[in-house]
Amino acid sequence: MKTRSFYLLGALLLAACGSTNRNPNQHAATAGSSAGGAPATANGGDGAGGDGDSEACPSNVGLSVPAGLVRLSFGEVNASLTQLFGADAAAIIAQELELDAAKDAFPPLAATSEGTIITDTRFLTGDKLAQNAGAYVREHFEAVTKCAATYACVTDFVTTFAQRAFRRALTSDEQSAVERVVVGAEALGAPPEQGAEYGVYAVLESPHFLYRTELGPSAAAAATGELRLSDDELASSLSFFLTGAPPDQALLDAASAHDLGGPDQLAPHVERLLASAAGRQHLERTLGNYLGRPNLQTVVIDPAVYPDFNRGVVGSMDRELTLFLKNTLWKQPVSGLLTSRTANVNATLAALYGVQLPTSGLDADGFAEVELPENRAGWLTRAGALTARSRPDGPSVVGRAIWVASTFTCAELPPFPENMADLLATLPDQPPPGASQRELAEYRMETEPCDSCHVEFDQYGLALDEFDGVGRYRSTDAQGRPIDPAVELPAKVGGAKVTGGAELSKALSGEIFAACLTKSFLQYALGFAADSKAARCEAKSLATAENPTFTDLLSSVALSRAFATRTR
Secondary structure (H helix, E strand, C coil): CCCCCCCCCCCCCCCCCCCCCCCCCCCCCCCEECCCCCEECCCCCCCCCCCHHHCCCCCCCCCCCECEEEECCHHHHHHHHHHHHCHHHHHHHCCCCCCCHHHCCCCCCCCCCCCCCCCHHHHHHHHHHHHHHHHHHHHCHHHHHCCCCCHHHHHHHHHHHHHHHHCCCCCHHHHHHHHHHHHHHHHCCCCHHHHHHHHHHHHHHCHHHHEEEECCCCCCCCCCCEEECCHHHHHHHHHHHHHCCCCCHHHHHHHHCCCCCCHHHHHHHHHHHHHCHHHHHHHHHHHHHHCCCCHHHHCCCCCCCCCCCCHHHHHHHHHHHHHHHHHHCCCCECCHHHHCCEEEECHHHHHHHCCCCCCCCCCCCCCEEEECCCCCCCHHHCHHHHHCCEECCEECHHHHHHHHHHHHCCCCCCCCCCCHHHHHHHCCCCCCCCCCHHHHHHHHHHCCCCHHHHCCCHHHHHHCCCECCCCCECCECCCCCECCCEEECCHHHCCCEEEHHHHHHHHHCCHHHHHHHHHHHHHHHHCCCCCHHHHHHHHHHHCCCCCCEHHHHHHHHHCCHHHHEEEC
16 A cells, blocks of 8 residues: 655755754654655655756656555645535634644655654544544534434435545445444434434545545556556546645546546646646645745744844745745746746845835735845745755755755755764864865865765855855855855756856756756655656656746646556
8 A cells, every 4th residue: 555655845964074063953854665665765866857868768668656545644634624614614623633734744755644654643633533523513413414303314415425525426335334324323313413423424534535546447457557547536636736635526527527538638627726726825835845945934043143033034034935936936937936036025034135125015014026136046045945944053055955956956865874973083184173164065075985975965055155044145154254155066967167046046947957846746746756767757758848837847747647547
């Protein structure tokens, strides 16, 4: 069985071979395996855009994903409750259970969930959820069921509820099983309200609600071992991928009519969901999680070093990142995520960026659109994104470097050495105390065994070192030494010479980033820790549009062979 696995997106390993400082803002990644797949890592595998051009990808063998089951994340369960009961009732049912979809992290190798295994805690949470829903139906019996105190109406309500919860028509056996719960309650003398409670509880405890199947028709593709998902399965897969919620009525009707048999039938629904408010809200949040936005809420910044940094500043930074995604994703090519200088700022951020806040056109939160200075470009140079990868006492070259390598180039990073303390003690001619960040990075990149790892990513952190721990531009470090942000990028991303964050962003904004993002969203959509080379090659075959939009990228994934087929 395949289950979705949760990984802490962007959790970084402190790999600074030339320093023994600990950073409480960098945590060990939670690594694991999907139950039926390859080992998963926190960074998303080999570079989709790295040395992919020189890599031979087979023309007749695509990415193979085994058939199986996918458990809904708690965020998806919450979205299902909202569809079943309405937003207000769902909030009451899910209170204190932390089912907020915004808490779903984005792991490139697996779809969202809350643990690498299904733990007792998850079962208890699911059971409590079903209990709360049943109790809500009992307490609001007439309003929810539209029934008088008759069991015949309750039976009809529960079977209809089950069909909506299972996201498809019921089989005769399933309908009989659901009805038995209600009939049994009546036989025991329970009032109809309690019969409805038991029926709803049973439906929400059912695997047919908690899991999606990816098994295809039972008799399909026996000869080749490859099968296409059923129309019902495609409807659910597509909807949860693009909206984070169960299929709407239009998708359910198409599935019931067996009208999702190929890309031509799926394409209108893909286009419709991508244009919907629900889809855009879900995808903006999902991409923000992938880019590391949640880290801003937990970053530790020393008030003695940055006395003006507080929760209000965090809120302003987070608001800017939210607006940046909303205003960039649907209006510009994907490259705009790394090149756009347009920002929405308030007075706090205007001062941080050194720009003038307009006196008119402010929104209700005091934000207005401005053009950032030329030393800024895209997400990499936004104050909130930079702060999320800082140490308490200043910027982290290694932290920012690993973030860029894993998130924007899909580079495969070696595991963190388990014997780091012993390794540090044996390294020759270590840099003196107080060495600059460039001196430390050059030491790591030139000294065995650190060089084999750090030469692949430290350059990114050096280019971003011109921004301090809270994202302000600076030309000197805390000791007053000039900062040199000029670097030569790793050969795997083209080896370009860049100076500073803006040039770094532009250097990565082409095929490298588009291919990496395609690969990451492909694996997110599949919920499967696929072999890196296979996923990379599949992504290359999909990322063919010149200067693609985010919509282009997601459409290519949703309409791909890999999305719609599984193997046995």
